[in-house]
Amino acid sequence: MFTGNYRHVVDEKNRIAIPSVLRDCVSEKRDGAGFYITRGLEGCLFMFPPRLWDEFVTDNVSKLPFTSARRNFERAFIAHAFKISCDPQGRIVVPPPLKEYAGLERDVVLVGAPGRIEIWDYNKWQALDEDNTKNLDKLAEELHRGVSK
Secondary structure, X not given: OOOOEEEEEOOOOOXXXXXXXXXXXXXXXXXXXXXXXXXXXOXXXXXXXXXXXXXXXXXXXXXXXXXXXXXXXXXXXXXXXXXXOOOOOOEEEOOHHHHHHHOOOOEEEEEEEOOEEEEEEHHHHHHHHHHHHHOHHHHHHHHHHHHHO
């Protein structure tokens, strides 16, 4: 599982260094080589190792009824996915359409989450993290209610 949050910069070639603590969570033998990167929710990017990408798509999209909502989600999420690799220095290149989608300028934060890495514009992340911190008790209660039903 990916954990933590790490501040980095996007360089002039759209590269971001992936912290070794996050890279070390991925085994090429177990998870496949490289990553899939796509539009995330709340204005960030989602990045998955290939095995976890396949699991996410299978568990959260492919098993749903073939409705217009599913097809539109596939078009918004899956159709904008790119397969990327780390260079020898552990950097990825963020495709320009995704950089624009997430509003990434210079300062970014890489956030560990179950099964994925999120890439946030630093200012967006700061505002969201501050709000989530203030509302942590409420968020926990809402999640618990959702599981209890």
